[in-house]
Amino acid sequence: MKELSRIITELDYKVLQGSVDREITGIEYDSREVEADNLFVCISGFTHDGHDYINEAIEAGATAVLVEKEVELNECNEITVIMIRDTRQGLAMISSAFYDYPSQKLKVIGVTGTNGKTTTTYLTESILKTAGHKVGLIGTIKNKIDDEKFKSQRTTPESLDLQAFFARMVEEDVTHVVMEVSSHALALNRVDKIDFDVAIFTNITQDHLDFHDSFNDYLNAKAKLFTGLDDEDKTAIINIDDPNSDKILSASNGSVITYSIEKDANLKAKDITISPIGVNFLAEAFEEKVNLDLNLTGLFNVYNTLAALGAGISLNITLDDIQQGLEEVQGVAGRFEIVDEGQDFGVIVDYAHTPDSLQNILETAEDFVEGRVIVVFGCGGDRDKSKRPIMGQVATRLADFSIITSDNPRSEEPEDIINDIELGVKEINKKVEEDYVIIQDRAEAINYGIETARTGDLVFIVGKGHETYQILKDKTISFDDRQVAREALDKNRGE
Numbered sequence: 248m249k250e251l252s253r254i255i256t257e258l259d260y261k262v263l264q265g266s267v268d269r270e271i272t273g274i275e276y277d278s279r280e281v282e283a284d285n286l287f288v289c290i291s292g293f294t295h296d297g298h299d300y301i302n303e304a305i306e307a308g309a310t311a312v313l314v315e316k317e318v319e320l321n322e323c324n325e326i327t328v329i330m331i332r333d334t335r336q337g338l339a340m341i342s343s344a345f346y347d348y349p350s351q352k353l354k355v356i357g358v359t360g361t362n363g364k365t366t367t368t369y370l371t372e373s374i375l376k377t378a379g380h381k382v383g384l385i386g387t388i389k390n391k392i393d394d395e396k397f398k399s400q401r402t403t404p405e406s407l408d409l410q411a412f413f414a415r416m417v418e419e420d421v422t423h424v425v426m427e428v429s430s431h432a433l434a435l436n437r438v439d440k441i442d443f444d445v446a447i448f449t450n451i452t453q454d455h456l457d458f459h460d461s462f463n464d465y466l467n468a469k470a471k472l473f474t475g476l477d478d479e480d481k482t483a484i485i486n487i488d489d490p491n492s493d494k495i496l497s498a499s500n501g502s503v504i505t506y507s508i509e510k511d512a513n514l515k516a517k518d519i520t521i522s523p524i525g526v527n528f529l530a531e532a533f534e535e536k537v538n539l540d541l542n543l544t545g546l547f548n549v550y551n552t553l554a555a556l557g558a559g560i561s562l563n564i565t566l567d568d569i570q571q572g573l574e575e576v577q578g579v580a581g582r583f584e585i586v587d588e589g590q591d592f593g594v595i596v597d598y599a600h601t602p603d604s605l606q607n608i609l610e611t612a613e614d615f616v617e618g619r620v621i622v623v624f625g626c627g628g629d630r631d632k633s634k635r636p637i638m639g640q641v642a643t644r645l646a647d648f649s650i651i652t653s654d655n656p657r658s659e660e661p662e663d664i665i666n667d668i669e670l671g672v673k674e675i676n677k678k679v680e681e682d683y684v685i686i687q688d689r690a691e692a693i694n695y696g697i698e699t700a701r702t703g704d705l706v707f708i709v710g711k712g713h714e715t716y717q718i719l720k721d722k723t724i725s726f727d728d729r730q731v732a733r734e735a736l737d738k739n740r741g742e
């Protein structure tokens with residue numbers, strides 16, 4: 248039980264009815280989850296309006312509600328109704344207060360950017376663990392407290408869930424948390440009231456323009472993570488090879504560590520050698536140098552490594568521990584994951600779902616594939632439509648053969664998504680239709696890629712990476728690109 252009046256002290260509020268001198272058992276933003284004596288927070292959402300569920304919440308036991316507009320209650324005079332200007336902001340504030348400001352008791356490292364967040368958090372987690380810290384992890388694939396794993400629903404959870412998770416970490420003596428911070432989370436106040444000690448900017452390229460009004464809005468959302476770094480003890484780690492890094496640099500008021508492959512920076516990578524299974528390079532960190540032999544491949548992973556190196560340095564971890572931590576990472580699930588059933592061509596599953604990441608992996612493949620590069624890909628439904636033709640163009644320019652299929656169509660018609668991709672393909676490839684094929688069923692598409700591959704080719708299956716499901720209009724089915732590929736390889740060998 249917590250005193251309601253204490254939880255709301257930071258809010259600028261008006262009491263519409265009832266008293267704030269009462270105790271609450273918890274906070275909830277979903278009426279379906281409300282329990283006795285909860286405070287229900289009404290969020291005006293994109294598909295629902297939480298204010299419409301206020302009576303359900305009260306029936307389920309809520310005794311106080313936080314609103315941002317006038318509401319009608321079914322004869323509930325004993326209920327406390329508090330009004331504020333923005334309930335998403337309010338949710339973050341009261342959640343942090345309810346759990347006693349847990350992020351202030353942890354070193355929090357936030358990673359934002361269009362691509363590379365998950366990979367960078369894994370590399371940073373490994374460095375922190377090598378240095379002997381007890382670490383929490385929050386991100387796309389899973390959430391973790393030390394070695395205990397929890398299911399992840401989204402890249403960055405809602406503020407209430409984040410604060411509750413931090414509180415649990417504090418209870419379990421975690422000292423450091425490394426988390427992915429999506430632009431949705433920044434725009435929707437999910438990470439308000441988190442006291443970040445280190446913030447990493449990996450890069451920004453086109454994505455999520457269904458949610459953000461423009462690329463500039465998307466950039467401003469990312470920059471928000473850095474405005475909270477308000478003293479010298481807090482560090483921004485910034486990839487200055489990104490054309491928009493100036494905006495991020497100017498947002499931060501803390502210390503700054505820059506990294507780059509192309510320019511002069513605090514952290515640099517020299518003598519880079521890329522192979523199909525890893526990367527070797529010399530990292531220059533301020534005055535020191537260290538050779539790094541990584542089990543992740545691609546130039547983009549050199550960037551992710553420099554970012555994690557920066558996090559390690561800002562947290563005073565020795566270069567020896569940083570090196571060991573980085574070199575111990577064997578790979579990240581569904582990121583450039585090799586599927587090897589003894590076949591004489593390559594099969595790789597990757598999570599590229601943006602034009603930039605698709606371009607990066609296809610360019611990486613060009614360096615070491617002897618035969619043809621066959622790419623199997625689609626685009627997600629209910630997501631940025633404008634990236635679809637661009638991904639079509641990128642695949643057509645850089646792969647030898649494209650198999651266009653479904654990703655997670657969600658509420659959209661799969662054919663419509665594929666048509667959007669094909670528009671881009673046709674812009675590059677005006678007439679040579681034999682350079683691509685459309686196979687809507689993803690399992691069939693993967694099978695086709697594997698059946699048609701010849702010695703020395705590479706079949707790249709991209710977009711879904713670690714996902715073990717496919718979201719269709721009316722249902723979510725089990726689906727794992729790696730497993731489907733393995734079965735196709737075994738079947739192929741048997742024939």
Ligand SMILES: CC(=O)N[C@H]1[C@@H](OP(=O)(O)OP(=O)(O)OC[C@H]2O[C@@H](n3ccc(=O)[nH]c3=O)[C@H](O)[C@@H]2O)O[C@H](CO)[C@@H](O)[C@@H]1O[C@H](C)C(=O)N[C@@H](C)C(=O)N[C@H](CCC(=O)O)C(=O)O
Pocket residue numbers: 276277278279289290291292293294295296297298300400401402403404405429430431432435458
């Ligand atoms: C665009 C977006 O992020 N939407 C999130 C947002 O939804 P919303 O505000 O529209 O919520 P809503 O469904 O309209 O409901 C409004 C309110 O009514 C409540 N409600 C609703 C129904 C009911 O019966 N009772 C009830 O109380 C809901 O709990 C909610 O509080 O708040 C909801 C509650 O936290 C989230 O579930 C929802 O995420 C949806 C599922 C989602 O798909 N988000 C994706 C796009 C996302 O966040 N992705 C990012 C980026 C990934 C990346 O890195 O690329 C991520 O961080 O994962």
Ligand SMILES: Nc1ncnc2c1ncn2[C@@H]1O[C@H](COP(=O)(O)OP(=O)(O)OP(=O)(O)O)[C@@H](O)[C@H]1O
Pocket residue numbers: 360361362363364365366367387402427449450547548550551581582583597598599600603604605607608712
């Ligand atoms: N630094 C990088 N720059 C560009 N592309 C990258 C980079 N790192 C990884 N990629 C590509 O992006 C894909 C996704 O990588 P990762 O999961 O690390 O990114 P993310 O930012 O966490 O993605 P999400 O937004 O879905 O959470 C990889 O499979 C790879 O193709």
Ligand SMILES: N[C@H](CCC[C@H](N)C(=O)O)C(=O)O
Pocket residue numbers: 402600626627628630654655710711
């Ligand atoms: N975090 C990204 C993941 C996209 C993965 C892709 N498989 C898709 O479903 O579009 C998003 O929610 O936009």
Ligand SMILES: [Mg+2]
Pocket residue numbers: 364365386387388402427
């Ligand atoms: Mg991620």
